[in-house]
Structure formats: C-alpha cells, structure tokens
Amino acid sequence: MMSTQHRGPCSDLQECFSSVQSASHAQANHAIIKGKIVIDHSPGQSGPGKSASVQIFSCTKVDPGTGKGKLSHIAYLKNGKSHKHNGTKTTTYKLKFYVEPDFGNPGAFVIENQHKYKFFLQAATLRAPDKQAIHFDCRSWVYPIKLTKTPRIFFSNKSYLPSETPSTLKDLRKQELISLRGDGIGERKEWERIYDYDYYNDLGDPDIGPEHARPVLGGSESLPYPRRGRTGRPKCRADLSTESRPEKINLDIYVPPDERFSPKKLSEFIGNSIRASLHFLIPEAKSLLEKDPHFRSFDEIRGMFSSNKSRKVEGWLTKKLQKLVPEQLLKQLTRASKGDPMKFPEPQIIANNDLAWMEDEEFGRQMLAGINPTRIRCLEVFPPKGKNGKMSSITLADIEGSLDGLDITQAMNQWRIYILDHHDYLMPFLSRINTSSVCAYASRTLLFLRSDATLKPVAIELSLPSISSDEVNRVFLPAKEGIEAALWQLAKAHVLANDSAYHQLVTHWLHTHAVVEPFVIATRRQLSVMHPVHRLLDPHFKDTMHVNALARSILLNAGGILEKTLFPGKICMELSSELYKEWRFDEQALPKDLIKRRLALEDSDLPTGCQILFQDYPYGLDGLDVWLAIMTWMMILSSADEEIQAWWKEIREVGHGDKRNASWWFEMNSRDNLIQALTILIWTSSALHASVNFGQYAYAGYPPNRPTLCRKFIPDEGTHEFAELLIDSDKYYLKMLPERFAITLSTALVEVLSRHTSDEVYLGQRQSSEWTDDQEVLLKFEEFGEKLKEIEQKIVERNRNARLKNRWGPAKIAYKLMHPDTSNVKNDGGLTGKGIPNSISI
Template structure:
C-alpha cells in the first residue's frame, strides 16, 4: 500500500502544477493543486465559478459516510481559453484545501450550477512528489437543476473489485448502481442511465401506415441485439412501437459519456449538411422529378456529379418540405450552408486513375479480396453448390487448363453466395419496393497469379428457372454478362451495408458497451482497456436509428431491400456467433486459411495475395498480443477471472440480456479462464477497430461511383424474344443505365457513402490514446508502447506488400492501393477526410 501513502510530513502537501510544497495553514490544512480542462462549444465564456469541485481520498475513510475523506470545494474561475473551429477550450488552475493526512486522491465530484452543460476533457492532480494522478473524463456535465445530483469522476488508476482502495469501495458500488436505472420513464439528454430495449423505434405508424415495422428482438421470429433504452412515449396507432424523434435530431438520447465531443459534433454536422446539399430528401421526390428527370441518360451525366457546380440554394417549395423534416436549428444551418459556393462530390478512387476499370472481370474479382466487402468470399467445398443450376459445362473451359476435379483438390474455386437467405424476400421486395432483385451465386477461379476470375453467375427468382451466365469478351453475351455482374454487385452491396457493416459491427457491439458501463466500474482494468474502443459508437447508432435505418429513412430509399431491410438483418442475426467473429476462426470457416497450431496467429492464409486476410491477420495478432500482455498484469491465474465479480456479471449480462435472443446457444465462452477472457476481448476489439475499418472506410472509394456497386437494380435481365430484349439490343449501355438506381436514389446513396467514409479530425487510432497517461499503471503503459511498435511493424509490412509487383490484388485494375487495414500510427495531428487508411479504435462513424 505504499503507493497510497500520505503526505510525508504532517501539515505539508505537494502542488500539482508547480510541483511546489505548500505549508499548512494555521488550521493545519494542506493545499493540493491541479488543472481541469473543459470544452464549452462556441460560447465565449465557460461555466466559471458556478462550478465547484471536491476531491475524494482513496485511502482515508470518513467514518460518518463510509466513503473517502472529502476536500473543501474549489471553484472554476479565471481560466485560460482558446478557440478552434467554433469550439472553445478553457483550462482552469484549481486549489483544494484538505485535512492533514488526507491521503491519495482517487476521485473528484463536480457540481454544475451553471445554466449550460460543458464537456469535461481531463483533470490532473499531484498526490505526492512522485505521483501525478490523471483523470481521463471526456464526458458532458449537465446543470444540477437537470440532473439533481453531482457528477463523480474516478482517476485513471485500475483495480479489480477485490483490490479497490477502501476509500473508493462505496463510491464504486454507488456509481454502478446509479448507472443501471429502473427501466421507467423517458430519458433526457442529461440522464446518465444505461438500460436495454428492443429495436421498437424504427417504425412510425402514426405518420403513415407504410411505416409500420415489426419490433426486432425478444422473439424467435425477429431476434436482434438489444439497443440503449430511450423510453419515449409509444405510438398511438401501435403501442408496441416507440414514437420517433424529429429527423436529423442530433439531441437523440445517449448518456453524457457517449455523446460526441463539441468538436466532433460540429464537424459531423458540417459533413451531414454538406451531404444534405447534394440531394433533396425522398419526400421532395416529386419536385426533384419535375425539375431534373428520373434517370441519368448517359454515363457522362453521372460523372457530372463529381465535376460540375450545381445550384444548391434551398428555396420555394423545396425549402418548405425540408423545413417540415428537420429541426429548426438544423434547417437554419442547411439554409446558411446552401448560400455558399456549390459543393461537388469528391472523385471516387474507382474511377480516378482508370474510369473503365470497374467493368473488368479482374477488378470484379479483386474487390472480393480487397474491396469494400472482402469478408463474404469463401472457398467452395462441393461442386456444384447445393441446389445450384451451375454445372461442369459452365466452367470447365475457364479453369486455365485444369480439370474441375483438380481445381477443387487445389482449393482453386471460390463462391460469393447471396442465394438462400434472399430467396424468401424476393417476391416481397419486388411487389413492395419495385426493385428487380435476384438471389445469386457467383463462382470464381483462383488463377496462378492469385487473382480471382469470375467463371459463372447464377441468378434465381422464386417460381422461375434459374439462369446461369458465363464470361464473354464481346457482343450480346458480353453485355448480358455485365448486367449479371451488376445484379451480383447489388446483392453484395446491400449485404455489405446491412449485415457485415451495420449488423456485424455497429449493432452487435452496442450490448457490449451497455453491459460494460453497467457492470464494470471505470476503475476496472478491463473497462479501461475497452473504453477507447467504444468511443462515440452509441451516439452514431442512435443517429442511425433517427434517419438511416428507420422507416422512411435512407436505407429504405436507397437499398433494394427497402422497407424489409431490418427484417433481413434480423434473419441473418440468427446465423451470428460471437466466437466466429474472431478473424482467425472466420478465415478458417471460409476456407481462406488453414489451422496452424504452432503459430501465435493460429492460422496461415492459403494464398498470400488476399490483402484483407493477410493485413487483417497481422492486426489480429498485434491486438491479441496486446490483450494478453495487459491481462497478464491484472490476472495471474484462472481463479482470478472466476472470482472477479464484475467480469462475471458483465459476461452474464451480455449473454443473457444484451444478446438475450442467443442466450441458449452453447458456443458462448464460459468465462472461467484467462484464455477465454483474452479471446473474448481480442474479438471485441477486432470488431470495433480492424473489422469496422475494413468495411467502412473503403465504401466511397469503390461504391461512390454507383455503376460499379449499385444498391439496387430497377430491371431484370431480359429474355431473348421479348420487347425488353429488343430494347436491350438496340442500346445495351442505355439499358444498363435504366437498370441502375434513379437520380434521387443514386445521389442520396453517394451522399451517404461520402459521410460514412470520412474520418473525423478528432479520431483516435489503433495504438494511440489521447494522452500517454491514459492509465496510471507503468507496466500497462510499457506494454501499450510495445503494441504501438508492433503496429508500426505491420505498417512496414503493408507498405512492402503494396510495393511488390507480384501481388496484383494489392492494387487491382483500378489502381487503388489496399490501405484499409494500415494502422497509420502517425496520425497525431490528423485533419480528417476520405483517405481509405487508418484504423480508428472504435465504431465512431
């Protein structure tokens, strides 16, 4: 307990900032100095002396309260301010008077009597000549007239529950209890409560019967991960459905710890406004159709989206419609921005260096290994695929001289399967959405240079005989092959967006975050480990429920799945297993790797030119080593995991509540050993960092030009002898254009991808923390530096691979270097943008 020692001499204490010893006052008090740094939006002045702060001792207990001794109040006054990008930061020097023998500060409590909230970044105190205590706060502090209680922050020191310093034991317990709430009432933005709920807030039947949506979660028919409870009143039409907030309402409830910082909120709004100015929301469709027409009549018209200056001023009927759809404040910001110079979409990488590369079969195969969705391709285990109409005659001439039997034995055939899960939805999608969607199976052959060559596409629709298309180099067959590839690309785009991106990262992560806040104290080392990987996830998810995945939202209006998008996600959640989200297991299951019991990576990639697999495995190994090093500091044996009451409660809640529809599954870890804990943590960090980065930040590069990866098709492939086939023969390019999304849907889709693909300037990247003092544990800091060095080695490997001319899949025909899993540890002063590189710690966009 030496690290919790008192002041070395009675009546003396060490000041935090000037490292200066203050003698006791006549009443035998000590003075402890510190700094507190806050952000407070664009207002000129901070909260000042209307905010008081007191510190708790971690080592000395007040017998009257059973908690650590409490200092006298200090006030925030005479701070030094600076302003950048409409965000003002103020640093306050504070002095705390404490009794002699106060001990080591372990927490501080804030009372905000100002009329506005502020964002508390961090604080620093000095407990002794050799011990500076850091508080990494990063949370909003609301006025006490709203919260009815003070706000407490704990230091960056970590303790397992059984090792909690005695002055913090009761504070630790009280804090966790307060975060769990009572499951009643509507949550306001100042409430710091974490409760679970079903996805019952996606529909809006009071607005329109077309906006009726089933509740997702809590049933065998529609299982789903849980979300954060908001408690808004029910719809009048359907009491099981929660009422909706206004569109583009950035104040949708998330607890203060989860809300964007002022800097990020300002930047995110700017990006959203810019994207809004590229399109008019679907409710203005009639106006848009009258003035601009439904369709693009040439590929050049699509290219004009990226090169011409378009009038964006909101006026007349369009402005009236927009005003009804968004909050008054957001409408004002949109109107002001629309008066500025016209803004163009940036040029997507897929057409930047070679504007026809997307048409090539080699690029089509390349994107399965290194594009926006490289996690669906898998090795073909049996030929033909079960239930498939593809036979040997379709592909044997396209195997570069190999027999089918030999190609199978050499693991040279691969499949992109979007068939069985889609078939039950196709008729409904066609009738309700008007989208012409097939279920598809696409076979690829792995060539000697490790590129994937598509060799057959099967397209199916209920009640219709499946059609099989094969590659052709010219004429009508070539044009039909391009149509077939477009339908496959649409399948893959929607699966990528709905399942791999939103379900497998955003949605499955939220229950882990809620359980962590409810069951693991901020003093718990695992909370400290995971916290950076949860940054902003719940806020971005809440905003998604507000205008992206809700009834009438952007997904409804851009994806072929339309109003059944989230039901489709629910159906595929039935297949989700947490243990299979581990990259090593995923690669094994997809026959993209073989088991390697001698390697720390657990597997080795079947062929080296699989950029996602190879780079991802390097990241996986680095994360795994870091997690093991960190856990070794705090857990000495399996019993220390079993006896950790907070960890056991955390894992039980994840299994039985957060992912409660999966509670009966036998694949969950029992959480009785260190290895199970480390595997679970490695998987969770991988999902939040590497997996999400690989699926999110390449979207604009590859799908920002919709002909390459459309979100829907409006025409089926015509049959010979029909009027549509004659139309197709007369102008195949025009038929292709008419098959693509219309002007509204296409422009809206581009705008969405532009926002999603942008890095925000306050992003924190894998291997980085906002401060080197993110944890007050020297061993952990040293191990984290080792993690950072390992990631720098990964960067070197990736650069070397991208410079190797033999690895064709590192660039593809479109000449796009694969950098989605490049950690970019140098981004200390990163300014944001669409870069397709850098792995954020968290699912923050």
Template sequence: MSLNGTPERPSSIVPKQHSSVTTRIVNNLNPICQSTQQLTLKGKFAITHSQSKSISGKLLCVQIYSGTDADPETGKGRLSEKAYFKSGESVKHSHDAKTMIYKIKMHVDSHFGTPRVFVIQNQHKKKLFLQSASLETSNNRIIHFDCNSWIYPIKKTKYDRLFFSNRCYLPSQTPSALVELRKEELDRLRGNGMGERKEWDRIYDYDYYNDLGDPDKGQDHLRPVLGGSRLYPYPRRGRTGRKHNITGPSSETRPQPMNFNIYVPSDERFGPNKLKELKSNCVHAMRHFLSPKSELLPRQNYANFQSFEEILGMFSSNRNLTIEGWMLDNLRKLIPVEHLKGITQAIKENSGQLPIPQIISENEWAWKDDMEFGRQMLAGTHPTRIQCLMTFPPQNKYGVQSSIKQSIIEQNLEGWTLSQAMEKGRIFILEHHDYLIPYLNRINANGVCAYASRTLLFLRSDGMLKPLTIELSLPGSSLLEINRVFLPAKQGTQAALWQLAKAHVLVNDAVYHQLISHWLYTHAVVEPFIIATKRRLSVMHPIHRLLNPHFKDTMHINALARLILINSGGILERILFPGEICMQISCDLYKEWRFNEQGLPADLLKRGMAVEDEDMNNPTGIQLLMLDYPYATDGLEIWVAIKEWVKDFCSFFYKDKEAIEADIELQAWWSEIRTQGHGDKHNDTWWYPMTTLSNLVEALTTLIWIASAKHASLNYGQYAYNGYPPNRPTLCRKFVPREGTVEFGEFLKDPDKFFLKMLPDRFEMSLAVALVDVLSRHTCDEVYLGCQQSPGWIDNEVIKNRFAEFRQELKEIQTRIMQRNRDPKLKNRRGPGNIEYTLLCPDMYGSSASTSGITGRGIPSSITI
C-alpha cells in the first residue's frame, strides 16, 4: 500500500522509460489535477553510542526514497527533503554504551508513494551504531528497517549510508523505483579491488590467507600463502589490501595484535559492547591462568605441574583476583587506553572464581574412565570424527596395513567374531593416522613427541563404546611404519601404559578438533559464502534476508583469529603439537572437503554412522546405526527443523525451477562461491547445480547448519572438557617409554609423575585453558537459532508466521532433548562424568534471554566466537 492507502505497483506494470514520459505528459497537460496535499512521515531510529552520553541529533539527517513512485529525472524513487534528528528517550544503557531513540518528522506530497529506502548522514566526528529504524505513514502503517551497522562520519566515508526496508523482492520483481538503487548498492559493496581498506569502508572482496606470516620478524615467521595453489588450497578470506612485507613480498603486513584493529566491512564489525566484552574475557582468562614468571621464561625452562592437585589449583578461589602489575604494564602496550579502563573495571565487578570444568566437577577422575573416553567421541566437544570400521585391518592409502591383530580384539566382543561385529556395524574407529604420518618427522624435530594413531572401539549391548585397542605409529624407512599396539588394562604397568596411549590419542583428536573441525570446517569455509552474499545478493533479496542472521560477527571473529590465533607465533602454534605447520595440515584436509558432505545426514552416511532409509515418512532419509549417539540424535532433529523452515521460505518466493534459473542474483551468487570464494574447488563436480528447489534448499540448509548447530556443538563445550588439560591435552613432551630404557625406569618409579611430565608445561596448559575459557563464553548480544533481532525482521506475515512455527518446533526439540537426558537407558547422555548433553539445546536457558557466560548450551544463529 502507498501512503494514501492505494496498492503498491509492481515494477512490471510500467517500465521506467514509459513511466517518465507519462508523468511529463500529465504534468504538462493537466497541472490543475496535481494535488498539493502534504502527507506526514514520522520516523524512529535506535542508535547506540559507544560513549555513555548521548549526542546531538542536529548533526544526523535522513532522506527517504519512495519505493513505488520514480522520479522522472533519475529513474530512482522520489527523494524527500532532509530531516534532522530530534533526541528522544533512552531505552537501554549497557556497560558504557547507551541506546537512544531519535525521531524525525517530514512532509511529502501525496504522489510520493510508499517509503522503502532511506539514506542517513552522520556529521559527527565519531561513528554510531544504528540498530534499527521505522517509518510511520499517514495511514498508520509501520515500515521496518533492520540496520545493525556502524554509521561513520561523512568526512571519512564521503557518501551517505543507504538502508532498504525489510520488504523482499526477487530481482525480476523489484519495483522500478528501486531497480537502480539496488544495482548501485551492490556495485558499491563490490568495490574495485584496489587500495587498502579503511575501517569505515563497506567493501567485500576476496583474498588469499597471505597475512599469517610475518617475515619481517625473521625466517621463523615465514609462512606459506594459503589458497590459490595446488599445494596450499584454501577458502578465501575478506580482502584488507594492506601493504606487503619488505622481506616477504607475497605476505601482507600485520597490525598490532591486541589492538584488535583489523579491517572487516563496517556491516560486519562487532556491535558497541561485543569487542569490549571479548577483550575483557581475554584479560579475565589471562588473569586467572597466566603467571608473570611463566611469561618471562624461555620455553625450555617452563616447569611442569608436579601433581594433579596442582592442576586443580588453577581453579582455586585463593588465586590473586586482581590484575598484577606485570600484566597491567604489558596490557598498556597492547590495548588502547580507552578500552583498558573499561576492561579493568569489568574485571573488578566480575572477579569471581572460574567454574571448575564439568569433566571433574563431580568426579575428578571421571576423565580416566575408558567408557568416558569412548563417550566423548559421541557426546563430547568433538563428536564428528568417529567412523564405522569398514575393512580390517585398517590400511593407509598406500595399502600399508595396520599391525592390529584380529585375535587380540576378538576377546572383548561379547562373544561375537570380528566379522560378525563388523557386519552389524558395531566396530568403530577414531582415525588420526594418514594425514599425520607425512609430517611426524618434521613435527617431532621441534621438541614435541607425536604419533599417528588409530583407536578401535566396540559398541556394547548397553549402547556405550568400549575401547578395544590403540595403535600408535611413527614413520619408518620408505613406506614402512613403526607401530605399537596397546590394550586396555585395569591395573598395574599395562594400565599405566594404556593411559599414556590414550593421552596421545586425545592430543591428536584435540588438534584435529581445533584446526579442522572447528576452524576450517566452520569458520573458514563459511566466510566465502558471507562475502558472496554481500556482493551478489541485494539486502532486498529473500535469500539474503534468510541468511544474514547466520553471518553475524563471523568475518570479524575470523579476522581476529588471523590476528592472534592461527598466525605465526600465535596461540594455536604455541599450544598445538604441529606448531608452525598447523595451517599446512589444514590445507591438506581442505583438499578432502566437499560442501555436499557437510550436511548432517550426508556426514553421518559418509562416516558409516548411518545407512539410507527408504521409509518416506522419515524426513532425515537415514537410520542411525547406534541409537544412543547424542550429537547425531539431537542434531538430526535440529537439521530437519531447519530444512523444513528453509523449504517453506524458499517455496514462498520460488514457484518453479524456472524462477530459480532466472534469478540473476542467485545464479551469480552461487557461481562466485564456487569460482572465487572456494576457487580452489571450482573444478569439483560435487557442487549442487543451482537449478531446482530441492538443491537450493539443501545448499541453504547445509550452510545454516554449519553456521549454527554444527559450530555450537564444536565450540561451546570446550571449557567443560578441554578446560581440564589432562582430559584433552594439546601436545605431548614424551613418547610412551619402551621397556629397557632409562625412561621406562623413570615411568615405573612414578607413573603419574611421568604422565604429568609428558603433558604440556604450565604455560602451555594455562594458555590452552585461557583460550577455551574465552571461546566457550556466550556474549551479551547473542541471537539464538529461532530468534530474530527485531519483530519486524521481514515485511511478510506469512513468512513471520512460519518462522514462529520454526521457533516453536525448536522449543519442542529442546524439551525432547532434556527428556532423553533423563532416560537412564541412554548412558551416553551423561556418562561417568555425569555431564548432560546440552550442546544442541537451542536456547541457553530454555528461553530467548541473552545471558552471557559459560553455559554449555545454546545454539547461536551464527559463528560469533
């Protein structure tokens, strides 16, 4: 409807040229018929200031474009006069950020049509965060705008900022008054690929990972460029355009790490409180876990923990709960003064004891239990690697067979033969072998002791996994390997050796989890989809509207990861055993990545954890081999709910396959993802052809699954399990000793002390715990799956009603998850550590309330940490 209550005209009715000519004729022939009636528009704009005091609205102004009536001179919608803001009431005051509602009032003539776009100009010296806006027409109609973006001073940007309303249009259905604005905005977002990007830019472009090394610091910091080559294929990241290093011309220079100042488009930058909260969490974790002495010591002089009680002391309330002078001095060098004051104040207000990780909160020895060892492969922080064993003995790609003997494992199969157990899908393998073997000599030359590993497990009749054997391997001469096989034992020397072998397996699994499953297969692979969406799909495009909540904060957190986590000398190189070749290993595993295998049903089929189900009433299309697999059971319900929602959404806008094929923005988006965003995969034949509704739905469901539920399952349980380092160590300093050696004698003398000396030293452990403490925290502005940032997020009641059904379905899924957790027959739902599986509960507390902290539950819609 237009301002005077008449229906909006679709663009196909009057072409732009004809509309312009017709308007001129009417204006010239019948000026008496022109109405001089003035209609009133009122507007409200929610703006958050990064400083606590409000600012004058006199330096903020907007103009409004009609979405239905075009200006005959420009072909764009009619443009109103400027209106300046008037200050209104304060609606929220959080930390040092204050949200104010500003108002406008303007008059337009009766031919103006329906407002669909506004442009805003910031004449202040500081940036502002525009949360949302609404316009009220003369017939009391409210038009909503979801903004959630920084508005930088006009002196810096040199152009006004434009926002479209929450009405969606396919390209072919765009009203003529909006066609040119739609095109101009996409052109501006794509930029020209030149120059260094500034903080206030809104330009999306692709680049290689050429900013992880820092060769100007020396050869030790030289790292290969990831992406764009056969040797180092990788997803693309957002381009920053920084100048290159002098000594390494293929590498970009790097900003100062703890300033957290790295370019991402202004729409992707954290909101006013997020960055401050993240910095505060980092300092909070450092204060608890890092001692000044360990920071100053050379690596080879770091001490080990001498007892398990000493490790537990990291969580003691007796620790100093203030920022020590040494840390404050260092923080002043790293963090801008304006941020540091707020961080220190936040720490004083929240200086309580860190929670004890759940794995030891009820039973401090639960982590040593073999059943807990197996359970965590199904319901821990990394339940996506275990596979059903298809052939025995396992062998590598060169045909070299494992040294595990059939006879030694058949003793523990509850009377089954190995072939019978395999036929019934009851033998499983956790494999960390083939991808590691080529790198072990290089890794082990750097002061760590790493094996490749294979772990076989048996599915017991009670639904739990029983470890059968562990094989630890080192490269030998030619294609041969040096293998050692360990068997479970209850007591004595063999039990202690078994515990050492398990630690090496857990090290491998922790590294694969952090580098591959978490970083590469969620964070890194999603970023190209975000860039392509912003470059190729207008914000008015329905698919953009569907996906945008699942992209919140991801580019910014990825940029910070490049700054302090995955860079040369960064945190992951310091705490993970591959060290400087961490990212090189992730390149090798990206070669195996296929988008059409990332959806949960496809992933479970690939790993042999499920078989296809021909039952047409089964919406998943698969049947699990084990009933008590919490990640898969809960995840499949979430997957189905997402897919049904996506299908209903897409079916509303696309009535047939021809509509999908004719959507020029959608086709350009899908092409750019394949040829640029994942350009090293562009020749692969497994990409879905974007020609049918079913393929579109599958692709979008997969993307949303990765960004929401999959990431949540891999990230927010880290503190519960990895927060106690003996349960998930990140490197080993000793091999398992062999009989007859000096080390074996040392081991026999005190197995526990040997175990502790094998683990990371104090500093490495403390840094690892500090990291997972930060990563496991939900932040204050989180938006959870099934929730939206505003009630008017889309201008379509049918879609909003269907989304409400999706939200209700997620609530019911959560209820069923909690019921399963109370079922004593489902032993993997809790295990020896009595840790409920809640990582796929959609809400943190069974409600939509945004509460920050470590909760071990809640599915944010996007990858935000």
C-alpha cells in the first residue's frame, strides 16, 4: 500500500479516475459541461496539452459505488492559446466534459499531469448545465504524475462550514486534509504537498567547520522560537541536532507547491536580486570593494547612487553577465531604460536634502514615521530603570534644560517624555558581540514631545558591561557645534545601529515573517480550502513560506547576509530568540500595542478601543484606520467550528509550542475572539509588514542614516582616537561606519526587500473577482475596499496638513507606508514607497 506521504487527497482517487477512462464520450445521452483552464509555464518548456487530463466531481450527485460525487468522463487539455509576458508563457485551454444528464453542478476537479514538466495552474472556470459559472482559484504547481503518483484535486470557490459540506465532498474534504499533514518522516521532495513543523535547526552548517555551528532555535526554554515548515533534510555529521544544508545557495529549498512563487514572481525576484547585486558580480566593482574597503568622504558614499529611476545593463556589461546569469533573467535585466548599472537608485532620505538625516528632528521623526515605529514608548519612570532594577545614569540636570520650560514632573504628567530603549535585551550579549571588529553599546535615548508634536532628543545613554561593576555608562547631550556636536552625532550613530538590528531581526523578521509561518502551516493542515476562514486568510499567506525559506537559506544562516551586515553578527538569531520571549500574540493587535507603549489611552467608547495621544504619529494614526477597516471586514465571521478549534489548538500547542502555556492566548469560544484573532493575523501579514518593510530603501538605502554596525567606540578625551576626532570629525565618523563591502551588501539587500513585484495584490483586492460565490461576502468585501479608498484620501489630506510635521520632516519624505494603494490595480512593481500587499510576500 502507498505510504501516506505519497498519497493524494483521496486514497482511491486514482481508482475513481481510472474507472471512467474506458467509457466512450460519444454516448448520446450524455450532457456536456464546458470549461477553460489557465496555466503558466516557463519559456522553453512546452505546455502540457493533451498530456494533462481532467475529470470533474459533482457536488450534488453521489456515486453509489464510491460514496463521493459522480465523476465526469476525462477531458484533455487542448485548443490552447498562448501569450508571453515578462518571461512567462500563459496558455488558456478549452475543455469539454461529457457527464450523465443528472450529474448536477461541479464541486471539484482532478487533474493528472502526464507531461515531463511541472506547470503553474492559475485558475479554471466550468459552465454548469444550468449555465452557472463555477470558478476555481488554483494558483499552485502541478507536478508530473510519475513523481506525485496521484492526481491533484482542486475545489470550487464555494465555501462550506464542515457541518454544511455536501455529502458528495465530505470524504474528499477529510482526505485532502489528512494527506496534507503527511507522516512527519523522510525528506520532503519538491512535488510533495506536505505541511509539517520543525525547529529552526537549519541555520548552521557545522560540517564545514565549528565556526559555522549555530544553536537550534525552538523547543527549549532558553532558546524559544516559532516553528518553521519542515523539510526533513538529513542531519549534519558533526551535530545530529542540526539539519544539513544544501551544498550551495539553493533557491529551490523545499516548500509545498501551493506556497511556491509563481514563474513570474520567481523570475522577478531573481532579476531584482541580480540587479541589486551587480556590485558583487562585475569584476570592476569587485575590485573596488577589495582594494579600497573604506569610504573616504560622504560625497563618495553619495556617489553610490544615481538620480535616474531605472538602470540599464549596457552592452559591455551584458557580455560579462552572460556567464553568470540565465538567458531569460539577462533579458529581463536589459529591459530598463537609461541609467548606470554600477549605481543604486537614489534613496529618498537624500533626494531633497543631503544633510537632513543629520538633524535631530529627523532623528526623532523616524521613530514615529520611519521603518521601526513600534519600539518607541512613553516613559513611565524617571530615571529609566532596567529589568534588574538598576537606574539609568541620565540625571535631571542633563535634561531639564531641554523641556521647553517644564520640569520633569510636569513633562511626565503630560506624557511628553519618550524613550527608545535598546538596553536591557542587549547588555547580556555585548561581551560576545564586542570580540571582533564590531563596537556596540546598549543604548537608551530620551526624547521630549514638543508642542508641535515633533520629538526632540534630549539625552543618549550608551552602556557597556564591565568586569568590575555592573556596567559602564556614558551620557551624551545634544549640541550644535564643536567637539560636543561631533560626539552627539557619533552617539546617534550607535543608537541607530542598535535600532537597525532590532528592526531587521525583531520588528521585521520575527514579528511578521517568523510568527506568521505557523499560522500558514496550521491553516493548510486543519482548515479545508472550502472553509470560509481559509478563503479569507489565503491571500494573506501568499508566498510567505517561500520567502521565509529563502531567508533561512541566504539571510539568516551562518555566514548569511544579516550576520555579515548587522552588529550582532553570529548571534543575530539568538538575539531574535531572546526577544521572542517577550512576544505575545494579543499584543500584536495595534490598539493594545499602542496602549502598552502609552502612545494611546484605552477608550471602550471608540471602535478601536483606544484614543491616540497625539495626532502627529503617522504610523499610529494611519494604522488605526487600517486596523478598524480590517476588523470591520472580519465582522462577516460566524462562531468557531470544529475545524477552527483544531486550527487554534495546533497554533497554540505546536506552531507556537514554546508559548503553549501562556495565559494570554484567546479561548476560541466566541465569535468576538475569532474576529479579534483574524484581525491581528491579517493586520500582521499586511499592514504591519508593509509599514516596516517597504520603506527600507527610502531610509536605510543611505547607510549613514541607519548604519547597521559601528567599527569604533566613542573615544575618551585624552586618547589618540579623540585627537583624530578633533582633527576631522567626518573622517572619524566614516571610519566608524561599516566597510564598503558591508555597506554595499546592506544597500543591495534593502533595495530587493523594498521592491514590489508586478503580481502583487494589495489589501482590499483579490486576484480574481470570483474568489467566492457568496454574494453577501462579496458585497462586504467591496465595502472594505471602499473604506480603504477613504483611508487613502485621509492619508493624502493628512500629508497636505502643514501642521503635521512628522508626516514629512526635514527629509521631505511623505508618510505613505500605510497607504493601501487600492487604485493600483495593475502595478509594474518597483520602489513605489506605498501600497499594502495582502501578504508577507518579500
């Protein structure tokens, strides 16, 4: 008998499929159901044509022999019409199915691929005998039957709760879910649709040397972590707790076929990555990185960028790239118009004012409207106090002269003292971090909320561990000129290095990518595609598992890009695990997060449940509008059923198993709790991720604005380095920044991460207007879209309001990271600076 991991959605589906093969299509008493199927395939690979066959299941008439819906006769893909676009070939096939006169309406179909190539099945439409159009949103890869051993099944876009499922489809529904869970053993093959969990045990590679060993994250009290999708690769010889890695960077790391990029998306992703990495591919650029590792002036850094929006790969470069880049990707690289392929696009932070990033107002503004606006909080106790009870070294004398005439008590009572705190979680790690060429502090930054709602930094405390005492602290105060101004700029750079690492490892990676993946897996394993909640969540999971798999392969791994560019280096992911200890699902709700950080007051009379403290907090104000729109859209939900209960139980006990005993998990015992949980999940996957990801190039694309590490400590008076600072503060600052290689690498990374792809689907949109046949749901979804358009207009009006200074700031960057961009029906991709994609898709 075939093992579970190789079985299809129906244990006897192959037999069902074969039982009709010998029947003649020419019988006079047969009715006809017509349809079409749309597939994508790579140029150079032929479409499946007659090598692919399809049968449809009735959802209204039972076959007494199988207990499932009646099956049609077989139809083959033929009469295909094709067109090419952006390196992808799309073919539409017309089909004709012969069925018994009482067949009823189709509810599912099975497709068998006898072709030698896989193809990407976009969608299908069948015309029932009563002329009703029945739609299928498929969007998955279909692999050759010689690999899968069983055909693929797809269900129509009609949703059913478990108790309402037609008897014709009940067994198919159950068997499909069972097959997707697999048996938890063996290495997963590319074509297998198996969803299972594993620890983050694939980041290290001890077989190539002990310096590449990394601890397993997840499954322990000391190193907790969300679960990832299981791949099942063999264990390392040097460490049986670590999963082996591919011998080279592998873009085909296993994820189930439903989670893989479409051909178009994969082509664009690789093309964008290559285009951003030309500095490492072109011999002339590589030579510069190796021979001249340091930037000598800000003008030289500025020279990395071109003001041209697009860059052309010139003829001389095309020849050099032919040996490195596949032909189709090379064609994509040469489509752009004029520009310099050796330069990056110009980041917004320097587009209007080269020096705006140095201003204190811009430094403070980015904590409210930049790419990490979720860390700042209103201070509750002065001086700030750590978890160990130790007080900060910042004194009243340091700051009271900067509070616009208020004393500290008045300022605190008016909720006008804020803190950006990167102290407690970093202190235990600094001794390990500061053993190489990295020089890192743990920082606290105090800011004062002025009457115009701008944030004025008033003090920075930088701390280091000490053998003789708990820690060594230095306090820096704002200054406009002289050596004090130079020291202040250096202190801000160290704060920004802290903030950059926290943003990338925690705000961005952990709080969106990593925490959502267990929800994706649980949804596929426990909620049938026919479940209405699955239909609601599906677009918000698009490409997330594939992106995360690529991240583990390229970014997060031992020696990966984040270890090379961020100051924590080899302990990047350990640091992320430490911050996961603080993570709570309920606090991912924006209102609760704002209340916890004392940036809003609880107010049960308001729909959001909170009142934001001041209007010029762009992330908070725009975010609450989007949050409320999502929550209102979720009001269509009914109470939880048995599939929902199983889903929620698995998330709590397995997917986030290290948090299984936390008291803050919702009990899934009411409609309100289901609405709250799904609102948090959709918010996290869409708006939260967009707000902390797609502005990266605008701000971090210019490394002096957000350095990822510092190579020097701030010198003490009387030292040789202090003398260097006195002679040329700019030169010292540049020597403190990362080397040219790390700067170029981090710039290339944030360019790729900030790009929208042309197949992106935004909040309030779906890839198909027939994603459900429930007219009431479609009406509510249309209302959701209209609400998002109203929010867009609100954002435009807020950005026009000159009194709201944080929406532009000295750098003149309008805050659009919460702009849903619902009008952008056809997006050509790129650095748009706005738009909320439905999912964590990059």
